Amino acid sequence: MINRLLVANRGEIARRVFATCRAMGVQTVAVHSDTDADAPFVAEADQAVRLPGDTPAETYLRVDLILDAARRSGADAVHPGYGFLAENAEFAAAVTDAGLTWVGPPAKVIAAMGDKLAAKALLAEAGVPMLPSWTDADEVVDFPVLVKASAGGGGRGMRIVRDAAALAEAVASARHEAAAAFGDGTVFIERYVERGRHVEVQIFGDTHGTVHVLGVRECSIQRRHQKIIEEAPGLVTAEVRERLHEAALAAGRAVDYVGAGTVEFLLTPDGAIYFLEMNTRLQVEHPVTELVTPGGLDLVGMQLLVAEGEPLPAQHHDPTTRGYAIEVRLCAEEPAQGWRPATGTLHRFHVPGVDGEFRWIQRAGLRLDSGVVDGSTVGVHYDSMLAKVIAWAPTRGEAVRALAGALARAELHGVATNRDLLVRVLRSPEFAAGEIDTGFLDRHPEVFAPLLPADQFPVTALAAALAAAARRRADAPVLAGLPSGWRNVPAVGQVTRFSGPDGEIEVRYRLDRAGRLAEWSVERDTDDRDTGASTVELVEATGSRVVLDVGGVRRVLRVHRVGSQVFVDGPDGAASLTELPRFPLPTAELAAGSLLAPLPGAVTRVHVQVGQRVAAGDPLLTLEAMKLEHPVLAPVDGVVAELPVPAGGQVQTGIVLAVIEEDHR
Template identity: 80%
Template sequence: MIRKLLVANRGEIARRVFATCRTLGVQTVAVHADADADAPFVAEADQAVRLPGNTPAETYLRIELILDAARKAGADAVHPGYGFLAENAEFAAAVTDAGLTWVGPPAKAIAAMGDKMAAKALLADAGVPMLPTWTDADEITDFPVLVKASAGGGGRGMRVIRDAAGLAEAVASARREAAAAFGDGTVFIERYVERGRHVEVQIFGDSHGAVVALGERDCSIQRRHQKIVEEAPAVLPADVRQRLHAAAVAAGRAVDYVGAGTVEFLLAPTGDFFFLEMNTRLQVEHPVTEAVTGLDLVRLQLLVAEGEPLPVAATPPADGHAIEVRLCAEDPGQGFRPATGTLHRFAVPGVAGGFVPTKGLRLDSGVVDGSAVGVHYDSMLAKLVAWAPTRAEAVRALAGALARAELHGVATNRDLLVRVLRSRDFGAAEIDTGFLDRHDEVFAPLLPADQLPLAALAAALASAAARRAAATVLAGLPSGWRNVPAFPQVTRYVGPDGEIEVRYRLDRTGGLAEWSSVPPLAACGTTAGSGEAADGPAAGEPSTVKLVTVTQGRVVLDVDDVRRVFRVHRVGSEVFVDGPDGAASLAELPRFPLPTAEVAAGSLLAPLPGAVTRVHVEVGQRVAAGELLLTLEAMKLEHPVLAPADGVVAELPVPAGGQVDTGAVLAVVNSEEDPR
């Protein structure tokens, strides 16, 4: 039996495996890069071993370092988690050669499925349906097609190409991204199916010859070909479900599969489906399968690794419905640009448990309050899962918990996820992999623009209350009290769309005498930004705002006789406001700002730390708006830097291979009107 398990991974998947180990009495060992030294998964392990460095290539991808860590800690088994070395046949073989128990499929099965072209040929012989596939781009005459990385998964290296003009660059870019993520830049090309659904089957095999399908998941809501919403069971006709399960089991039997695996299919609108790939590991989205089957898949992995037979002989019936969302540190409105910083608060209401099968709301998180989100690893912060007796109930519960969550300090995709869940088409299960491309409305923030001044007012009132609470002299006087109360207090913030100025005056009882904002509330579709009644307000527009109560963390406003509660959290000059309609992140501006260095017009700044991988233009070159200038790599993804307008490249201060910090000047493009 396994006595001490090393998890060769990080973040929430390490915490997930540790949770099951605790219930089974198995000791745990974490390995960690320097950047993860204070991470929650390190603190939760019984022992931890440092991997010197920060980048994956220096740490989590070093087989010899991980095996040495297992030796130092006295581990007798290794669990690879997902990502990094999880689907590396060389790693699996090295673990078993070292006399350790490998918690995963045999190296032979990993190798067979790791070469995706060879896997297609093998499984086609087993009767699994396939898409037309090419390795030579010159052979392609029909579009659209999809460029894919042969090694790894997670959407990295994938590109949809709709005409021949962009094919060569897409192949080259996919190779670079795949090499950076998986150490293998091999790519292939297959036909792209419009309006296809991504449906996958969870299979499990044991060393006694059993291979069982444990149900399917629909993972069609994707960005950059990476899943962000997953659910089980998929909404499918019974005959399609039966055929999918049979094809997945056939794939597992073809490679004598042992352990947890996922066979992924593309389901066409006709009901036909085609093999995409087989992931020889535990999937990110495995909690939804656990929720509807009641099975702990990590426990099954450990039992199978110990040589035990599977405790289930057939597909268990699905109990209710489960939906999972991936909460990521990124800005969907900026092309899903990854975000970095300190997560000042991470709180989701109503969570029933985490990391093990749970009814209700389950949170599997790699972060806690105060966690630092850096550039070295994937942007996923957590997975939130809702189980309910019906799909509609699960959707509503998950959207509600997400909307009420307090996520402060780092931009996230929370608002996008809530809007997807609350959309009519998602509610009707009318989904496919192009969902986000057709639904621009889901990219809008939850907080309407006309409510932002109220959030800023709440922030200003809470800050004033905090100052009065900390006052050592005349603390009992209301904030801003004056003998001649003619002048309002003024607070300025930087919000998502620019500066917001709030002016307010309190009366001698501490009530809100009047207030206004710039831009005014009226400019956002309401009447006046004032506490005084207006002449004949339009229907639905607030005419009065009254202050009910205020503390430094909570402000209650009465807006047109409707009470609204705002939760306010201040960290330095940053103020985070969570209200009934959405959240706002504001930065308070100093009353007397210091002079700062002026950035040259036309400067393109690095949105986050990273490395310039390629420079596509030269100084003096004329470029068109939207033309690719250079490529920045961060969080294991490539981010294009495009010309903002027609002009001439004036400066390229960072060469290919150069490292940059947030705010660094990457290029300067002088406009046609300003040819300096």
């Protein structure tokens, strides 16, 4: 029996495992970096052990520190979660050698499936269908192809290559990213299938030789080869589903699989299936499988029972499903800026209508598996995923609509997220019709637009200004009863300036003696000017709520202010603004053509030299943050004038990375 379980992970998956442990009466131990000392998962554990440092290499990837934490805390079992050491065979072996129970497949199985090249060879002998692949780039003659890391997953180390000229650079880049992420830079090349779909089968094995399948998941909506929307049951025919089940069972039985695992496949437009990889761990997207299994299986609970030697009950091998579940990964990133990760303090994190956290729900509703709460800090050292929001309903259409609605109404303040893109995908006609594949986002640039329509932005900025004025009046130490902006000359209006997503915004408005909105205008750096004295009426304004009648339609806008930051949530979307001081202090002027670091990170490679001529779009250097590489490209044709940060240098947000002197010839 497992009495005290240490989770060698962090964030949402640690909280998920702890939730099951509480239900089963198992004590819990968290390990945490210095960055995570105040994280929710640490507070929820019965015990917590510090891992000195901040980066994964200093903390969550240190086998010796984690085993020492287990010894010091009296843990008798270790759950690896996903990521970090979850698929590290040496870690699994070290845990069992220390006399602890390992919650996962045996080390030999992890090793066999961890090397994707070896796994493909082994499972091909078991009859699992495979795509053609190469280890020597010189042997590749047919394009497009996909460069893949042999160790690890999560889309890291993957590159699509469409012609021979780009292959060498793609291989070099993939090797570097794979080495940084997994400690192994081995890559191979595989045929790339256009309009392919990513589907997977959840399998479960026990120590008595039983392997079960628990259904198919659809995971085709991806960014940078990483899943962001997952569904169950998969959108496949009964015949394809049966072939997927058979292939997954063959893979599991070929390696005597134990515990939770996932066999991933590529589904071609003509219905052929090809093995991609086997993940020897619990998947991020396991909640959608839990929600559609009759009776609601707890996959973490099953992991613990199997690790204790219990056999899988026969009813767990059930091909039937209950309704439909769909999950989105809510990430701290800016999709329209090349998926640039976002950092900062999450001042407010609220998803309305949640029926349960980390657990099965018995009726149509929402589940939230989150690693963050109000006040959580999002740093640069770990993955950008904040939470998973999952909807279950009797039909796919109902589940999709409920999930999109909850996301649209969510209050996510302080850190940029991919929420708007997720909502647009869920509400797109193509997604509703099931017309999806791994290239969906590439073909639908419209989903990268903000939810808030451009013509509604002026009203949103006006609401921010009115709320700021109302807050100042409420906080006034004297004469608080005077209306905002009162003066002897009522014809003179008030001015509030903000910094917004597209530059500076100036809001001008005037209230009459009765407090009514007499006139208003919003002017932006883009020379756009919006006015609407006759179309907008002020109904109510407080520091947190503004009600406006816009063209005869009443709109309620919720306003949340933290320092100079103002977050406005309305029926059409949300906006984040920063109120600018009326009398700003002078600042140093940057050289023309300066490229600034968008977030803290490390410069891993510099591709150019000072004095080199570059064209717009040429790569200048590569910045690594949040476990991913981000290219910094030349914005214009010109000459490299400065490269102040060498390869290996650490940078903070706003540091100059390069200066390009524009070519005006």
